[in-house]
Amino acid sequence: MFLQLKKTDIGYKTPLIKGVETSLKLGEVCLLIGNNGVGKTTLIKSILNQIPVLDGEIFLNKKNIKILSSKEIAEQVAIVFSKSQVPANYTLKDLISLGKYIHYPYYFELNDSDRQEVDEIIESLNLNQYKDFQLQKLSDGNLQKAFIGRALAQNSPFIILDEPTTHLDEENKIIILKLLRNLAKKQNKLILFSSHDWRLAKEFSDKIWLVNDGKLDAGITEEILLKHHEILSPRLFQVNENFIPPQIVGPDLEKEMLYSFLQKNFKKNLSHLKVEFKDVFWEVSNDYFQEKCASFEEIAHLIENHH
Structure with missing residues (x-):
C-alpha cells in the first residue's frame, strides 16, 4: 500500500476524525466526501504533514511522514487546489514547466529532457493549441487541466486534488474526471480528490472516503454509498460510451x-x-x-x- 493511516486521529487541539484505519495503493482513484467543516481539508493537510496528527501514524510509501522533509513529500505528492492562484504573465507552458522545479533550485534551467516531457504532457492533455496562451485567456476547464499538467510534471506517484471540478459545467467535469481516472490506470498513479459534486464523481472513483460523525468510512465506492442511504437519491450517469449494461x-x-x-x-x-x-x-x-x-x-x- 502506498498510503496508510493507522489508528489516526485528525484535527487541531481536539479530533475532527477519530481512529482512521485505511490505506490506498497506486493505480486507485479515491473520492473524499463529507459535509463542510467535517475535516476533509484537515485530513489532506495531515497527509501532507502540514498539520501533525493527534494520535496514530501516517505512512507514505512505507515511510512515516514525520521523518520526511517537505521536499521528500513534494517528490511523492503533487497538489492541485480548486482555487489556485493564477500567475500573472505566465503561459500555459510556463505553468506546467513549474512542476519540474521541485527537483531543482529556482535558478536552474530545465534541460532538454525536461522540456520534452513538458511538451508530452501538454500533448497528452490535448492542450497543444493553447500552450502559448496567457493563463488569463484560458477557459476554466483548460486552466484546470493546466494545473493538473503542472502536477504531472512533478512526476509524483500520488496526486491530491481539492475540488478539481468546482465551477465547471458537466461536460468539462466529465473531461477532468476521465482524465484523472486515465492517469491512475495508465500511469499507475494514486489519485485522491475531494468533491461536492460526488454523484457524478463517483462514476470515476474506485474507493470512497466518507467523513461522517467524526469517523472515516472507507471502501469500494458503491458499497460505501449503499451503506449510507441517507445521502442518496438514485440517478444514472452514462459516461462510458462503450459500455452496454446487463x-x-x-x-x-x-x-x-x-x-x-x-x-x-x-x-x-x-x-x-x-x-x-x-x-x-x-x-x-x-x-x-x-x-x-x-x-x-x-x-x-x-x-x-x-x-
Missing part, C-alpha cells in the same frame, strides 16, 4: 450502484447477462450459467472469468 433487477439504489461499478470496470457489451438483487446476494446469470455473488468484486471476477 439487465439489472433490483431496488433503484442497488441498481444505480451496480451500474456505476460495472460502467467503470467494463468497456464492453454485457447485455447478455442478467444481474438480480436477492436481498443478501446478487444472482448473475445468462443462458449458460447462474451464480450467486456476495459483493461487487465477486460480480466483476465472475464476468472476467466468463469472457
Whole structure:
C-alpha cells in the first residue's frame, strides 16, 4: 500500500476524525466526501504533514511522514487546489514547466529532457493549441487541466486534488474526471480528490472516503454509498460510451450502484447477462450459467472469468 493511516486521529487541539484505519495503493482513484467543516481539508493537510496528527501514524510509501522533509513529500505528492492562484504573465507552458522545479533550485534551467516531457504532457492533455496562451485567456476547464499538467510534471506517484471540478459545467467535469481516472490506470498513479459534486464523481472513483460523525468510512465506492442511504437519491450517469449494461433487477439504489461499478470496470457489451438483487446476494446469470455473488468484486471476477 502506498498510503496508510493507522489508528489516526485528525484535527487541531481536539479530533475532527477519530481512529482512521485505511490505506490506498497506486493505480486507485479515491473520492473524499463529507459535509463542510467535517475535516476533509484537515485530513489532506495531515497527509501532507502540514498539520501533525493527534494520535496514530501516517505512512507514505512505507515511510512515516514525520521523518520526511517537505521536499521528500513534494517528490511523492503533487497538489492541485480548486482555487489556485493564477500567475500573472505566465503561459500555459510556463505553468506546467513549474512542476519540474521541485527537483531543482529556482535558478536552474530545465534541460532538454525536461522540456520534452513538458511538451508530452501538454500533448497528452490535448492542450497543444493553447500552450502559448496567457493563463488569463484560458477557459476554466483548460486552466484546470493546466494545473493538473503542472502536477504531472512533478512526476509524483500520488496526486491530491481539492475540488478539481468546482465551477465547471458537466461536460468539462466529465473531461477532468476521465482524465484523472486515465492517469491512475495508465500511469499507475494514486489519485485522491475531494468533491461536492460526488454523484457524478463517483462514476470515476474506485474507493470512497466518507467523513461522517467524526469517523472515516472507507471502501469500494458503491458499497460505501449503499451503506449510507441517507445521502442518496438514485440517478444514472452514462459516461462510458462503450459500455452496454446487463439487465439489472433490483431496488433503484442497488441498481444505480451496480451500474456505476460495472460502467467503470467494463468497456464492453454485457447485455447478455442478467444481474438480480436477492436481498443478501446478487444472482448473475445468462443462458449458460447462474451464480450467486456476495459483493461487487465477486460480480466483476465472475464476468472476467466468463469472457
